Amino acid sequence: MYLEDHKIAPETLISKTDDSFVVEFTVTEECDFFDGHFPEIHLLPAVAQIDLMMHFAKKYFGDKGYAIATKRTKFGAPIFPGYTVRLSVKYNSEKNSLAYKFTTSDESKSFSSGTFSLGE
Numbered sequence: 001m002y003l004e005d006h007k008i009a010p011e012t013l014i015s016k017t018d019d020s021f022v023v024e025f026t027v028t029e030e031c032d033f034f035d036g037h038f039p040e041i042h043l044l045p046a047v048a049q050i051d052l053m054m055h056f057a058k059k060y061f062g063d064k065g066y067a068i069a070t071k072r073t074k075f076g077a078p079i080f081p082g083y084t085v086r087l088s089v090k091y092n093s094e095k096n097s098l099a100y101k102f103t104t105s106d107e108s109k110s111f112s113s114g115t116f117s118l119g120e
Helices: 046-061
Strands: 012-016 020-026 066-075 084-092 096-101 108-118
Touching: 020 046, 046 066, 046 084, 046 096, 046 108
Parallel strands: none
Antiparallel strands: 012 020, 020 084, 066 108, 084 096, 096 108
16 A cells, blocks of 8 residues: 555565565655655655655554664665665664665666664
8 A cells, every 4th residue: 555655666576584685666756755846856765765664664663763863864866756665674683773775676876875763
């Protein structure tokens, strides 16, 4: 329901282990995350990228808590409407954290990356 509500194409699961997963999905031009954000040039807001990462983390890892702090978050290139992106997420149980990376499908370009500490 989440992806349909935001008009994001269903993800394709590329790989999954107990502590990592990789998915690909397309952020359609109709996606409501683009509404009102830089009206003259649409790009996927940072908060939407984090929301998507947390959505998929809960889907593939279960509820590990909420993102309470960020470390080394980096936004290298904008994600525009129609882009197909690859999201890689790793869970570190010792630190109770998620490390993520949004890239192109072939991983030649990085859109954003970072690490989030989780808590209740």
